[in-house]
Amino acid sequence: MAAVTTAPDTAAAPARTGDTVLDVRDLRVSFGPGLDAVDGLTLTARRGETVAVVGESGCGKTLSALALSGLLPESATVTGSAVLDGDQLVGRSERQWRALRGAKVSMIFQDAATALNPLMSVGAQIEEVMAIHGTHGRAARRARAVELLTSVGVPDAAVRARSHPHQLSGGMRQRVMIAIALAGSPDLVVADEPTTALDVTVQAQVLALLRESTRDAAVIFITHDMGVVAEIADRVVVMYAGSVVESGPLDEVLERPHHPYTAALLASVPDPDAPLAGELPTIPGRVPPLGERAEGCPFRDRCPKAREKCGQRPPLAAITPGGSAAACWYPENTAAAEDGRTADEEGTP
Amino acid sequence: MSGQKVTGRTGRRRGLIPAVVVVLYVLVALCAPLISPFDPNHADLVARLSGPFTTVHGHFHLLGTDALGRDVLSRAFYGSRVSIAVAAATVVVSGAFGVLVGVLAGWYRGWVGVVVMRVADIALSVPFFLLAILVVAVLGPSLANVVICLALVRWPRYTRIAYASVLETRERGFVRGAVAVGAPGRWIVTRHVLPEVLPLAVVVATLELGLMVVFEASLSFIGLGVQPPTASWGSMLSDGQNYVASAWWLVTFPGLALFGLVLAVNLLGDTVRDRLDPTRSVSRKPFRRRGPGRGGRAPGWLRPGGTTGPTAPTSTAPTSTAPIPTAPSGTSQEA
Numbered sequence: 153m154a155a156v157t158t159a160p161d162t163a164a165a166p167a168r169t170g171d172t173v174l175d176v177r178d179l180r181v182s183f184g185p186g187l188d189a190v191d192g193l194t195l196t197a198r199r200g201e202t203v204a205v206v207g208e209s210g211c212g213k214t215l216s217a218l219a220l221s222g223l224l225p226e227s228a229t230v231t232g233s234a235v236l237d238g239d240q241l242v243g244r245s246e247r248q249w250r251a252l253r254g255a256k257v258s259m260i261f262q263d264a265a266t267a268l269n270p271l272m273s274v275g276a277q278i279e280e281v282m283a284i285h286g287t288h289g290r291a292a293r294r295a296r297a298v299e300l301l302t303s304v305g306v307p308d309a310a311v312r313a314r315s316h317p318h319q320l321s322g323g324m325r326q327r328v329m330i331a332i333a334l335a336g337s338p339d340l341v342v343a344d345e346p347t348t349a350l351d352v353t354v355q356a357q358v359l360a361l362l363r364e365s366t367r368d369a370a371v372i373f374i375t376h377d378m379g380v381v382a383e384i385a386d387r388v389v390v391m392y393a394g395s396v397v398e399s400g401p402l403d404e405v406l407e408r409p410h411h412p413y414t415a416a417l418l419a420s421v422p423d424p425d426a427p428l429a430g431e432l433p434t435i436p437g438r439v440p441p442l443g444e445r446a447e448g449c450p451f452r453d454r455c456p457k458a459r460e461k462c463g464q465r466p467p468l469a470a471i472t473p474g475g476s477a478a479a480c481w482y483p484e485n486t487a488a489a490e491d492g493r494t495a496d497e498e499g500t501p
Numbered sequence: 502m503s504g505q506k507v508t509g510r511t512g513r514r515r516g517l518i519p520a521v522v523v524v525l526y527v528l529v530a531l532c533a534p535l536i537s538p539f540d541p542n543h544a545d546l547v548a549r550l551s552g553p554f555t556t557v558h559g560h561f562h563l564l565g566t567d568a569l570g571r572d573v574l575s576r577a578f579y580g581s582r583v584s585i586a587v588a589a590a591t592v593v594v595s596g597a598f599g600v601l602v603g604v605l606a607g608w609y610r611g612w613v614g615v616v617v618m619r620v621a622d623i624a625l626s627v628p629f630f631l632l633a634i635l636v637v638a639v640l641g642p643s644l645a646n647v648v649i650c651l652a653l654v655r656w657p658r659y660t661r662i663a664y665a666s667v668l669e670t671r672e673r674g675f676v677r678g679a680v681a682v683g684a685p686g687r688w689i690v691t692r693h694v695l696p697e698v699l700p701l702a703v704v705v706a707t708l709e710l711g712l713m714v715v716f717e718a719s720l721s722f723i724g725l726g727v728q729p730p731t732a733s734w735g736s737m738l739s740d741g742q743n744y745v746a747s748a749w750w751l752v753t754f755p756g757l758a759l760f761g762l763v764l765a766v767n768l769l770g771d772t773v774r775d776r777l778d779p780t781r782s783v784s785r786k787p788f789r790r791r792g793p794g795r796g797g798r799a800p801g802w803l804r805p806g807g808t809t810g811p812t813a814p815t816s817t818a819p820t821s822t823a824p825i826p827t828a829p830s831g832t833s834q835e836a
Contacts, residue, residue, distance in 0.1 A: 263674060
């Protein structure tokens with residue numbers, strides 16, 4: 153611990169939970185005119201907070217994650233604003249990104265089996281991050297690597313550090329990935345479906361550990377699994393067809409979803425406590441592919457409550473004082489909206 | 502584990518005999534001054550064109566003498582030095598250069614890649630002997646120029662392999678992971694990409710080695726390589742061709758020496774390829790770079806018939822004593 157020179161000493165630092173680390177406003181990832189894969193992502197994340205980004209495949213979750221770590225393919229254009237601890241992430245050159253990656257932003261990939269180098273010991277791969285970001289001294293790096301492995305719950309870390317990825321189980325590999333992501337003491341950890349490849353019991357362990365070990369960082373957690381969201385998130389951002397349709401604190405979003413898409417997503421999760429009642433609800437149709445997105449609310453075609461006004465795109469509007477916001481003209485679960493809707497429904501033939 | 506026993510030709514010792522032969526050749530080359538019975542360039546005109554096993558005024562010539570009365574055995578010993586030195590130097594020079602530009606082309610792609618790969622295509626299309634005559638005409642005949650000439654022709658072999666391998670490796674997850682932790686390009690290339698490329702380059706190099714022995718002999722044969730009186734198998738064959746009808750030993754023994762070395766090197770190259778090349782004969786490989794159980798055949802204990810089949814992999818467990826240091830043994834850890 154004492155030997156670590158450049159990494160901020162996490163134990164001694166005052167708890168900085170609360171200050172906003174990441175402020176993303178109207179982030180767009182475009183592959184050409186009319187091909188906005190991410191169409192206005194707005195979110196903030198505070199230190200120590202985990203923000204889950206949820207949505208179906210093709211909603212722009214992963215592209216958002218890649219945009220936040222500068223790993224998008226060259227064909228993508230990013231506009232808007234994303235400020236991480238004072239650094240603007242949009243419009244950085246590759247060289248400028250390099251200084252941030254690993255040190256301020258790091259990424260946890262879905263498949264640790266491929267994201268780890270099969271020819272290097274896992275300890276060496278953790279040390280590598282520190283070597284890149286200027287932790288001098290092999291012994292210091294090695295000690296910190298073992299320390300990190302211990303902190304992510306790898307038993308017998310000093311021995312495990314010399315293992316190669318194929319000698320570890322999936323859960324252990326994902327722990328190593330987390331250790332690599334934390335090696336540079338980043339302010340922001342972007343986790344792209346980090347537990348999808350794991351079985352459920354291991355998944356729960358890894359989630360708990362991720363929560364535990366990222367107290368000093370903001371976490372953007374990309375997933376499509378509502379169960380995982382409930383387990384790890386502090387706040388939830390629901391994406392649909394490239395834009396945010398709902399965001400808010402975990403409890404509010406899960407208990408009282410405002411957007412019909414969120415409601416439909418939650419309804420399609422089986423409830424183990426409830427008795428089986430016919431078929432599990434599904435959302436008919438599919439996410440409109442890139443380039444086929446019409447004007448107006450993107451969910452209109454699949455929305456049971458779509459009406460004429462949905463031809464105009466609804467803004468992401470604040471709904472509750474708790475910070476919930478939804479992009480819907482007819483949000484659910486709000487007293488005011490309920491009134492508005494009944495009036496509206498009566499007025500519509 | 503019973504599956505670790507050597508099973509015939511497919512066993513781990515398949516490359517043992519070629520390896521021993523190659524080592525013998527190298528030892529002969531290194532010790533030529535010690536083991537040669539005569540000075541290879543000492544002409545004894547009294548003893549000229551003596552057959553094998555003849556003794557001329559007290560000097561025993563095991564493999565006979567040539568038209569100038571020089572001892573064929575001694576010249577063959579010294580000739581191995583030229584063959585091995587030229588072949589090794591060529592492989593090192595062309596391999597190093599070829600891998601370097603191939604990796605650069607694969608990493609930077611764009612115009613760098615286009616230029617490198619088109620130049621490689623051009624180099625491959627130049628007739629070898631034409632280039633050899635040109636190089637010798639410009640630089641003069643010498644061992645170093647033989648190496649330059651061969652390297653000029655052979656580097657694209659390595660470049661193509663390296664280029665393809667880099668293109669594949671750069672898309673792999675761990676390279677993306679290295680980018681994601683802020684590793685600069687040079688770091689990624691040396692730490693993550695080269696270790697994937699080098700085994701392939703080594704495979705090409707071992708297969709090239711035998712060819713280079715033949716090429717050097719060819720150049721020496723037509724007089725563009727080693728200059729007299731220095732002994733080389735190629736020049737010995739060339740000198741002996743006038744006497745094929747009367748003095749068979751002049752072409753037979755250098756030819757056999759050449760044949761033996763090339764055969765051994767090629768067999769060794771096959772073994773190296775089988776061990777290192779992930780795209781070939783998975784079931785025969787005792788060592789898999791992707792770890793056990795990914796692709797290829799099921800481990801012996803999963804297949805009907807157990808581990809006794811003649812083509813059963815020698816071992817699929819990570820605890821196998823694989824000779825490659827990049828996959829140290831150890832026990833699997835389950836979470």
